[in-house]
Amino acid sequence: MKSSVVPAGCLDSVDIQPSGGVLESLGLEQSAESLHSIPPHPLGIKPSGNQYTSSLNSKGSIGPFQLFPDELLAIFLEYLDSSTLRFLGSTCKFLYAFCRSDDFWKSLFIDSPESKSGSFDWRGTWRSTCLALSHDQVCRVNCDFVFSDVLYRPFLCTHTSLEPYTTDIPRANAIARLENLSFDEFSGRWSDKPFILTKPVHEWPVFKSWNTEALLHQYGNIKFRAEAVDWTLQTYVDYMNNSSDESPLYLFDRGFVDKMQLRVGKHQSSPSYWIPECFGEDLFAVLGENRPDDKWLIVGPARSGSTFHKDPNATSAWNAVIRGSKYWIMFPSSASSPPPPGVYVSEDQSEVTSPLSIAEWLLGFHAEARKTPGCVEGVCNEGEILHVPSGWWHLVVNLDASIAITQNFVPRSHLAGVLSFLKDKPDQISGFKKDVVDPYGTFVERMQVDYSELLNQAFADLEKTAEVRKRKWDAAVGNAGEESGGGFSFGFGGGDSDEEVP
Numbered sequence: 001m002k003s004s005v006v007p008a009g010c011l012d013s014v015d016i017q018p019s020g021g022v023l024e025s026l027g028l029e030q031s032a033e034s035l036h037s038i039p040p041h042p043l044g045i046k047p048s049g050n051q052y053t054s055s056l057n058s059k060g061s062i063g064p065f066q067l068f069p070d071e072l073l074a075i076f077l078e079y080l081d082s083s084t085l086r087f088l089g090s091t092c093k094f095l096y097a098f099c100r101s102d103d104f105w106k107s108l109f110i111d112s113p114e115s116k117s118g119s120f121d122w123r124g125t126w127r128s129t130c131l132a133l134s135h136d137q138v139c140r141v142n143c144d145f146v147f148s149d150v151l152y153r154p155f156l157c158t159h160t161s162l163e164p165y166t167t168d169i170p171r172a173n174a175i176a177r178l179e180n181l182s183f184d185e186f187s188g189r190w191s192d193k194p195f196i197l198t199k200p201v202h203e204w205p206v207f208k209s210w211n212t213e214a215l216l217h218q219y220g221n222i223k224f225r226a227e228a229v230d231w232t233l234q235t236y237v238d239y240m241n242n243s244s245d246e247s248p249l250y251l252f253d254r255g256f257v258d259k260m261q262l263r264v265g266k267h268q269s270s271p272s273y274w275i276p277e278c279f280g281e282d283l284f285a286v287l288g289e290n291r292p293d294d295k296w297l298i299v300g301p302a303r304s305g306s307t308f309h310k311d312p313n314a315t316s317a318w319n320a321v322i323r324g325s326k327y328w329i330m331f332p333s334s335a336s337s338p339p340p341p342g343v344y345v346s347e348d349q350s351e352v353t354s355p356l357s358i359a360e361w362l363l364g365f366h367a368e369a370r371k372t373p374g375c376v377e378g379v380c381n382e383g384e385i386l387h388v389p390s391g392w393w394h395l396v397v398n399l400d401a402s403i404a405i406t407q408n409f410v411p412r413s414h415l416a417g418v419l420s421f422l423k424d425k426p427d428q429i430s431g432f433k434k435d436v437v438d439p440y441g442t443f444v445e446r447m448q449v450d451y452s453e454l455l456n457q458a459f460a461d462l463e464k465t466a467e468v469r470k471r472k473w474d475a476a477v478g479n480a481g482e483e484s485g486g487g488f489s490f491g492f493g494g495g496d497s498d499e500e501v502p
Contacts, residue, residue, distance in 0.1 A: 037161045041152065044144040045097055051147035058094040058145045070150040073098060082108055082130060097146040102126045102245070103154065110228050118223060118231050122238040154246040157359035162303065165362045166327040166379060166399060173370060175328065175378030175386070186278035191316070191413040194330050194376055194392065197276060197385040201320050204273040206262075207383060210322050210403055212237060215299075219260055224253040224297070240301040240401065247357045248304040256297035264295070273405065276385060279318050282409035283418075283454075286446040292431030292439070298404040305397035307361065308343045308354050312430045314421035315408040317388040321380050324402025328386055329369060329377040330394040340393050341365040341372060350428050358397045390414040416458040416465075419444070 048070075051057050059066045065073065077085065077098060082105075089099030105126035112130065114120040123129045128138055176195040201207050220234040226249045231239075236251055257264060262272035284291045292313060305326070310333065311317045319326070331340045339345050342365035344353045355361040369375055379399065380386040388394055390411075410418050422429060422440035432439050447455040 038156060038159050041155050043097055043100065043140060043146070044142050045146045045148060045151050045155070046144075047152045047156075048147050048149045054145060054147070056145040057147060058092065058097075058143065059147070061092040062094050070098075070148045074101075074150050077101075077104055078107065080104075086131075093141060093143050094146055096141050097143045097148070097151055100127065101151060101154075105130045106245075115229055115231075118235060120235075122235060122242065124242050125244070153360070154357075157357050157363065158244055158246045158303075160359050160363060162327070162359075162362070162397065162399060165366045166397075169377050170370060173375050173377050175330070175376050177378070181276075181278040183278050183280055187412060190278075190387070191411050192389050193387075194328075194378075194389060195387050196378060196380055197278075197387070198383075200276040200385055201273075201322070201383045204320075204322075205271070206273050206405070207322055212323075212401070212403070215403070222259050224251050224256065224259070224299075226251040226253075236299070240299070243301065246359065248301050250304045250306070251297070251299035253297045254293045254295065257295055260297075273320075275407065276318065279387075279407075279409055279411075281411065283412065283415055283447070283451065284315070284408075284410045284443075286450050287443060290433060290436050290442060292408075292429075294408045294431075296406050298402070298406060300398050300402060302398055302400045303359065305358050306395065307356075307358055308340055308393050308395045309352065310349075310391055310393060311388060311408055313408075314390050314414065314418045315410055316390045316414060317406055317408045318385050319380065319388065319396075319404055319406040320385045321382055322403040322405065323382055324404075325379055325381045325399045326386075326396050326402060326404070327377070327379050327399055328394060328396050329366075329375065330388070330392050331369075331372065331376075332374045332389075333391045333393055337374060340375075340395075341368040343393070348425070348428075350425070358395065361395065362397075390417055412454060415447075415454065416461040419458055420462060 068076075077088075080088065085099045085104060085108075089096045102125050109115050109126050109130040120129060120132075123133060124135065125138075127133070128135075176193065178195055178197055179199050181190060181195075181197060216234060216237060220237075221232050223230045223232050224236065226236055229249070236249070239249065253259070256262070260272075263270060264273060264275075265271055266274040282294070284294065294315075298319075329340075331337070333339075339352075342354055342361055345351065355364060370377070378386075419440070422443060426440070429439050436442055444455065
């Protein structure tokens with residue numbers, strides 16, 4: 001990690017020098033305007049680069065442990081319980097600063113009986129909530145001489161303005177905006193492309209009536225899923241309105257239709273909302289009650305969202321914003337195209353590694369991403385719907401507090417891709433009920449009954465794709481053999497060895 005000299009104490013004022021030195025010390029980039037918006041750390045903690053111009057450094061007070069890098073110290077602290085964290089934090093300022101890190105307390109509280117039961121009051125931070133501390137009971141020790149990128153980076157990311165990254169979108173990158181789209185137009189031209197529909201949501205009853213206050217009035221005592229916890233909507237909204245998490249919990253509930261007793265579809269009496277015409281056909285519907293999860297309610301504060309991922313089971317999706325607005329950045333996926341900058345995947349794409357927070361990715365990789373071929377981005381505003389084609393990488397972040405509904409579906413043009421996924425990647429299939437032991441076989445069986453011609457065409461397309469790949473492989477192997485002056489083989493030893501791997 002780079003280090004740069006930043007005058008000690010320069011972060012004790014909002015009038016920070018716009019040299020970028022603070023961010024360079026963290027290996028990040030940021031505009032001067034955004035740098036000015038970073039407030040001082042509440043405990044006075046500063047980046048590691050500041051220690052080089054300071055006459056004092058609190059890390060010297062931890063004895064032999066000062067030899068360990070801060071990253072290793074943080075890993076060690078993750079194994080401690082709340083009592084030990086409190087005791088250790090009372091020994092010196094450096095350890096006090098580390099033991100106050102809310103990330104440790106978040107993990108402790110999420111696993112606690114209080115969190116699982118939902119019988120608690122949110123108190124502004126994970127530590128205060130875990131220890132049932134009121135605001136007046138929280139002490140704040142001055143940690144002016146604690147220098148640590150591990151502690152400062154989350155604070156920086158939490159207070160980094162999103163505006164420089166979500167505005168001034170290059171024209172070549174802009175996601176297409178359409179007033180409306182027919183089913184035929186979608187099937188013929190748009191099923192492989194991201195786009196934003198600007199009108200369909202405006203007639204939905206939920207769009208006209210839903211806001212945070214209205215939802216709390218009707219559903220405040222109902223539990224919804226927010227990542228790893230099941231909290232009442234009232235508790236989640238309390239958290240949403242009073243939290244400074246770098247990566248806020250995101251309410252993402254798959255059972256909301258039943259919980260909220262909604263009616264989905266124009267054919268229903270007094271429908272709550274309906275699927276836009278262009279997305280009307282979903283081939284997973286042939287599975288009936290055995291279909292995988294497909295509908296989610298999404299609620300979250302500004303800065304919450306999802307880091308880079310592809311939608312499950314090779315499905316496409318639409319995301320309708322009821323309140324708020326969302327920034328999207330997306331990349332196509334193919335055998336020849338790499339994942340987005342800063343994202344690393346295993347060979348079978350079953351494991352994805354990327355920065356832990358959205359802000360960290362924006363700080364470190366957004367500039368490169370905008371220059372990457374295939375990148376598209378845009379803001380989906382209140383009352384609009386964004387289409388996510390099958391297989392596209394996408395990151396989404398709320399620009400303000402938002403309420404949204406999303407649904408996954410299988411259009412005709414992506415049937416072959418879904419069949420291939422279900423057959424070739426059974427370990428990555430998700431969302432099916434446990435008693436559906438063979439999703440691929442079950443889907444094919446139902447498609448043969450209702451869409452036999454379409455199914456046969458999809459199989460034919462898969463065979464053609466396999467043949468093309470085989471020809472390319474044979475050509476590559478043949479060229480390799482010609483360049484080496486003989487048949488293709490692997491060998492041990494030097495050029496005079498005649499031993500080959502069997």
